[in-house]
Amino acid sequence: MFEPVIGLEVHVQLDTKTKAFCGCATQFGAAANINTCPVCLGLPGSLPVLNKKIFEYAIKVALALNCTINENTKFDRKNYFYPDLPKNYQISQYDLPISENGFIAIKENKIRIKRVHIEEDAGKLIHEKEYSLVDFNRTGTPLLEIVTEPDITSALDAQEYLKELKSILEYLGVSTCDMEKGFLRCDANISLRPKGDTALGVKTEVKNMNSFKAVRQALEYETERQVAVLKDNGKIIQETRLWDEKKQCTISMRSKEEAQDYRYFPDPDLPLFTISKESIESAKKVLPQLPIEKRKRFISEFNLSEYDAGIIVSSLRMSNYFEECLNFLQEPKKIANWLIGSVSEELNKRCLDIAQIKLKPEDLVGLIKLVESNTINNLTAKQVLTFMLDTDKTAQEIIKEKNLAQISDEESLKRIAQEVIDSNQKSVDDFKSGKENALMFLVGQVMRATKGKANPKIVRTILENLIKET
Numbered sequence: 001m002f003e004p005v006i007g008l009e010v011h012v013q014l015d016t017k018t019k020a021f022c023g024c025a026t027q028f029g030a031a032a033n034i035n036t037c038p039v040c041l042g043l044p045g046s047l048p049v050l051n052k053k054i055f056e057y058a059i060k061v062a063l064a065l066n067c068t069i070n071e072n073t074k075f076d077r078k079n080y081f082y083p084d085l086p087k088n089y090q091i092s093q094y095d096l097p098i099s100e101n102g103f104i105a106i107k108e109n110k111i112r113i114k115r116v117h118i119e120e121d122a123g124k125l126i127h128e129k130e131y132s133l134v135d136f137n138r139t140g141t142p143l144l145e146i147v148t149e150p151d152i153t154s155a156l157d158a159q160e161y162l163k164e165l166k167s168i169l170e171y172l173g174v175s176t177c178d179m180e181k182g183f184l185r186c187d188a189n190i191s192l193r194p195k196g197d198t199a200l201g202v203k204t205e206v207k208n209m210n211s212f213k214a215v216r217q218a219l220e221y222e223t224e225r226q227v228a229v230l231k232d233n234g235k236i237i238q239e240t241r242l243w244d245e246k247k248q249c250t251i252s253m254r255s256k257e258e259a260q261d262y263r264y265f266p267d268p269d270l271p272l273f274t275i276s277k278e279s280i281e282s283a284k285k286v287l288p289q290l291p292i293e294k295r296k297r298f299i300s301e302f303n304l305s306e307y308d309a310g311i312i313v314s315s316l317r318m319s320n321y322f323e324e325c326l327n328f329l330q331e332p333k334k335i336a337n338w339l340i341g342s343v344s345e346e347l348n349k350r351c352l353d354i355a356q357i358k359l360k361p362e363d364l365v366g367l368i369k370l371v372e373s374n375t376i377n378n379l380t381a382k383q384v385l386t387f388m389l390d391t392d393k394t395a396q397e398i399i400k401e402k403n404l405a406q407i408s409d410e411e412s413l414k415r416i417a418q419e420v421i422d423s424n425q426k427s428v429d430d431f432k433s434g435k436e437n438a439l440m441f442l443v444g445q446v447m448r449a450t451k452g453k454a455n456p457k458i459v460r461t462i463l464e465n466l467i468k469e470t
Helices: 052-064 155-172 212-231 277-285 291-302 306-313 316-325 332-350 361-372 378-391 395-402 410-423 425-432 436-449 456-469
Strands: 002-013 076-079 089-092 099-106 109-120 124-127 132-135 142-148 184-194 204-209 239-244 249-255
Touching: 002 155, 002 212, 052 099, 052 109, 052 142, 052 155, 052 277, 089 109, 099 155, 109 155, 155 184, 155 212, 155 291, 155 316, 184 212, 204 212, 204 249, 212 239, 212 249, 291 306, 291 332, 306 316, 306 332, 316 332, 316 361, 332 361, 332 378, 361 378, 361 395, 378 395, 410 425, 410 436, 410 456, 425 436, 425 456, 436 456
Parallel strands: 204 239
Antiparallel strands: 002 142, 002 184, 076 089, 099 109, 109 142, 124 132, 184 204, 239 249
């Protein structure tokens, strides 16, 4: 039996207005090569100047990840040659990173953070059929690289670690973490070893994963591939592999470089930086409540389950929205159910974040109150929610406009229920013989006849009473 040993390298693009070592904008989607200058293009005579905001962000991240912040830190040149790297080196950090030795707690496990260091991004290659183009706009954009120890033992745990890390970074406000735009990227190192062994096996690095799901799928595939090689008495080669989303497999890209291949040396244009205790203490004072603390608070203060609190707190915007809703209705569980259920379903359909819709917290609460007062039932409420998102109208306006108010008039419902009974004698007989599902079928027929507007509780009672009389 083999077990996987996984370490992750996450690159996070910091949410600054300008690049790491020059004043060029970090604007995403700008016309190719307009956000460039002699510094980020590495032209002769140009000198880098560190963006102070990056240090502030890096210290906040280090504190949130329980890292030790080094008093002295420096920048190094990581040398390699690639078309999207105009200087032929990347400014990074090697032996004196800004912070080390942290951890993230995932349930009962602690995944150790080996280091968090600052570096600049490379450009972007656009491959066409007969040629390739290069856009240097991204060159010099500030990144944090967050490297774990090989503490992860399953693809699912790797996915959970990434979700927690993303939440922490969003709560800190240091990055939007938009994976589709490449603002959060992950490379994974994976090796296998016999279960119970402590020695590490030969690792492969997997790249080109642009979602949490892709990371999990790539690691699951790579685990199976390496198991098959070892069982066949083969040898694992240390290499870099790419995840092919369409084929759902990893593909060999190149043999893996070691640190010496990059020929690191201190950047002569940037001095040794000293981080004062005062700056660290100042950063501690402005740290927000982090996901792990907010989850605990939601469970204790609002009596949410661990599952519900976990889902809501995983998104900073969702958790803020939830607390805003509580200003209008002190029913945490009901609000949580709506956010986790119907609202999230609509967001997923539209590929939107809750901050991108016009549904105000007070309007969602208004819809919930209409369900609680039996003005509409749950089925109709879901339809109303869709209309609210489409039209930006309130639930009251939509219900009036579309005549969706729930029918609770017993005489009207009794007449419709009798028609349903008369038309479905077999279901009536089945219910009388003890088949509970038969009654639910009859309730469904009444709901269909009333276009979903009947009060299902009243319908059930009426049907039971009428059947007893037959």
